[in-house]
Amino acid sequence: xxxxxxxxxxxxxxxxxxxxxxxxxxxxxxxxxxxxxxxxxxxxxxxxxxxxxxxxxxxxxxxxxxxxxxxxxxxxxxxxxxxxxxxxxxxxxxxxxxxxxxxxxxxxxxxxxxxxxxxxxxxxxxxxxxxxxxxxxxxxxxxxxxxxxxxxxxxxxxxxxxxxxxxxxxxxxxxxxxxxxxxxxxxxxxxxxxxxxxxxxxxxxxxxxxxxxxxxxxxxxxxxxxxxxxxxxxxxxxxxxxxxxxxxxxxxxxxxxxxxxxxxxxxxxxxxxxxxxxxxxxxxxxxxxxxxxxxxxxxxxxx
Numbered sequence: 001x002x003x004x005x006x007x008x009x010x011x012x013x014x015x016x017x018x019x020x021x022x023x024x025x026x027x028x029x030x031x032x033x034x035x036x037x038x039x040x041x042x043x044x045x046x047x048x049x050x051x052x053x054x055x056x057x058x059x060x061x062x063x064x065x066x067x068x069x070x071x072x073x074x075x076x077x078x079x080x081x082x083x084x085x086x087x088x089x090x091x092x093x094x095x096x097x098x099x100x101x102x103x104x105x106x107x108x109x110x111x112x113x114x115x116x117x118x119x120x121x122x123x124x125x126x127x128x129x130x131x132x133x134x135x136x137x138x139x140x141x142x143x144x145x146x147x148x149x150x151x152x153x154x155x156x157x158x159x160x161x162x163x164x165x166x167x168x169x170x171x172x173x174x175x176x177x178x179x180x181x182x183x184x185x186x187x188x189x190x191x192x193x194x195x196x197x198x199x200x201x202x203x204x205x206x207x208x209x210x211x212x213x214x215x216x217x218x219x220x221x222x223x224x225x226x227x228x229x230x231x232x233x234x235x236x237x238x239x240x241x242x243x244x245x246x247x248x249x250x251x252x253x254x255x256x257x258x259x260x261x262x263x264x265x266x267x268x269x270x271x272x273x274x275x276x277x278x279x280x281x282x283x284x285x286x287x288x289x290x291x292x293x294x295x296x297x298x299x300x301x302x303x
Contacts, residue, residue: 001029003153003205005228007269007299008044009036012234012248013066014273020297021066022270024230025050026207028153031132034058034074035149035209041070042077048298053083057128059135060091061211062121062146063098072102079110086113090127090135092145093118121145124222138222140213142247148210150223158198165197205303208263212270214244215253220261227303229258230295233268233281251281255288264303269295 004027009020021038025045032054034041045052052074060068068091078087089095096116103110119127119137122145128135131154138148160177166189173183177194185191208223210231223229231254235243243250251268258266266289271278278294285292293299 001153001156003028003207003303005207005230005301005303006048006050007267007295007297007301008041008048009038010269010271010295010297011038011066012270012272013064016273018297019271020044021070022061022211023070024209026151028132028151030054031056031130033133033151036061036067036211037069037071037074038066039069042074044297052078053081055087056130057088057090059128059149059209060089060095061140061148061209062092062142062144063094064144064212067211068095071099075099075110075114076108078112079108083112086115088115088117088128090117090149091119092121092147119147121147138208138210138219140211141216142212142214146211146213148208148213148219150226151207151209153204153206155204156201158194158201160198166192207303210254210257212248214247215249215257217257217260220257223257223263224261225263226261227264228267228301229261229263229265230267230269231257232270233285234270234272236275236280236284251284251292252288255285255292258289258292265301266292267295267299267301268292 006025008023011019011021020040022036023038023041024035026033117127122139125137127137134152136150138150140146140148180194182194183192206226208226208229212232232249233251233254234248235250237250237252240250254268268285282294
């Protein structure tokens with residue numbers, strides 16, 4: 001099953017040519033999700049040929065504009081395209097008030113329902129679930145209430161091994177085996193144990209999105225062993241005091257968290273506009289976590 005992350009934006013608040021505000025598109029199976037929605041996100045989705053109307057849910061980390069100002073236009077476009085199914089919007093308290101106020105002021109009446117899920121940004125708790133994923137909040141330490149998100153694939157079924165399947169099984173019997181059941185003996189078959197003809201399912205894949213935050217070592221326990229971690233890295237270590245003042249992290253701190261959590265891969269992003277070249281941030285992160293990568297626009301990561 002597909003588990004892919006597309007980076008739509010890597011910049012922090014101040015605009016920079018060639019970089020875009022924070023937004024990421026996650027695809028699991030045939031379902032599509034949006035993680036933050038900075039300005040111009042719908043244009044970025046169009047650029048990568050994403051089908052806007054297939055969005056199941058939008059996850060907003062906090063109410064700083066570079067993380068959600070793009071949602072107003074996106075919601076309107078979904079309406080104009082004829083969306084009728086409800087759209088789940090997960091985010092901190094107050095997001096619903098902002099969106100509803102904008103709708104009232106503009107006289108907009110959407111043809112679909114917005115289902116708001118308010119996140120307690122102080123705790124780690126489940127906030128969303130469907131047939132493809134479960135999502136839990138991650139408490140961030142920022143200047144305003146802010147949440148990260150841990151996306152976990154629903155457990156997969158064991159895989160049937162064709163070479164172990166006896167000949168002559170009916171479609172119904174194969175379907176029953178695929179669902180994890182044993183076959184009782186009948187007049188044609190002596191019975192068949194599911195465990196004898198299947199391979200164990202791979203562990204569910206997990207992606208941790210850590211938005212704007214002070215360096216918080218305790219997060220390592222919450223994202224431990226994740227296949228992929230995105231962590232903001234607004235500054236280099238020589239501006240560590242500036243990072244603390246603005247409730248952000250350095251590239252080295254992002255790498256320290258990745259190392260301590262034992263994650264598979266690390267992406268760093270949310271780069272300050274002061275950095276015209278990003279190689280120093282990558283080098284700083286790789287000094288601690290050698291396989292760190294830059295979360296650059298257009299990057300696609302498949303797990």
